[in-house]
Amino acid sequence: MSEKAQANQDEDQQVEEYSKAPSSVIYEAIRREGEHELSRSTSALWWSGVAAGLAISTSVLAEGFLAAILPHAEWTPAITNLGYTVGFLIVILGRMQLFTENTILPILPLFLSPTRSNFVQTARLWGIVFAANLVGCLAAALVLVHGNILPAERFAGVLAISRHYAEATSVEHFAWAVPAGFLIAALVWILPRMESAGEVLMIVIVTYIIGLGGMSHVVAGSTELFVLVFTGELGLATALFGCILPALAGNVLGGTGIFAALTYAQVREEI
Template sequence: MSDEREDREQDIDMSDQERDAVTDRLAASARVIHEVVRRRGDEELERPTGSLIWSGLAGGVAISTSVLGQALLESRLPQATWSPLVASIGYTVGFVIVILGNLQLFTESTLSAVLPVATHPSFGNLGRLLRLWSLVFIANMVGTFFIAGLNNYGVIGSPEQRDAMLALSRKLLEHPWFDMVKVAIPAGFLIAAVPWVLPSSRGQQFLVVIFLTYFIALGDFAHVVAGSGEAWLLAFAGETTFAHSAFGIILPALLGNVIGGTGLFALLAHAQVQQEL
């Protein structure tokens, strides 16, 4: 047995510089990535209430630029089959600001904040998770509500930009309740993948965020925070009620995002390394 171990541990003759180069190119194991994300989530769970609220509010404000970015590109592109391929790039703007700026986004915490609870399940950790989720989600909603109101009443932006955002937002009205849940599941999965992939991205964080969030827009998937900005704008413009925005658009999107982010990605990511912890 010891001979087999020695055979596995034998390396070819290399200089120290070459060994360092090999180490730099080794991909992080799933166990290492899990621990990085878990520690990040544990830090978020310990943040003061005021910090979470302000960061979540800033996240809601910043994510509203995703709707603006996609709407502006769509309004300037011709009606062609390739247009969504270009317009979807605009949707990534808000996610770049929020994720790389370390602002609080509810859907991102469906992975990072869940791993500490999955690793050490207890009522205390569950309480910390529910506290984080509730504070961040409410703060995100307040942020998108605030920006939607400012856009609708012309305090920021131009009438042309408001019309472009409304044209984009009307797509949400096409989805019945359960369809909204279904189209929100892939969005939750993709956003939960972001904090999992970032630790091994080796300086390519910008491209990772753009690539994964691009497909949310391209697939017309529903993201609860970005989509809430659209839902509030529709309500402010009188094209639906605030009750329908909250319970007919935001609520099913929230459910789908949690299923995709926590029910699928987070639990599967934890299960693959559970026996190694």
């Protein structure tokens, strides 16, 4: 067999193996990534989480910019929510620590070995990353409101989408956060099988659906809420207890309570 034919055969075999990777293989890949995240230092997790909070705020910027220049029509959200995908692209492709990704990553090792040590490690990871994400969002909102970094007409678009997000009740934020948590966890599950170009497309599709559906994402939504806090339109307690914590509970239920649990159930006999 010629070298070219052998190379083609090897390539075909690699493609076949990759495309037919069973769920147990994907589970193992994500579990190992989860174990790596659990073993990272507090400092590494913290600064990666802060960076993610800052970066996810570009979703608010991009969506607000589009809202500022487009007319108010029924079709407008179909365009403005393309901006919502920007922050997720930066965070996920940049491998930053986003809390909603961690509703599945460290949970798979925990399901496999539900020891006290793993519970403590998972709680540590969640606490650090969530707090860091909020600090990043808080810093981004502070700069947006008081830094004078945007023209007034563009900032008006950011305010408009922030006000729309804050209109939901705590019950609505919880309910609307469940499918968002499920979709982000599904995205984490899918990405190991994707090529680089496919990663970009999948991130855009999934996060666009979240934005277009008006679902609540606890981190991206926090920047919008903090913008209103710094402009004096919303109280901090209302933002935290009426919006952020209900969205947090919904994201965790959708990502961990539903998707991660179902994922483990389908592969537990194989692993």
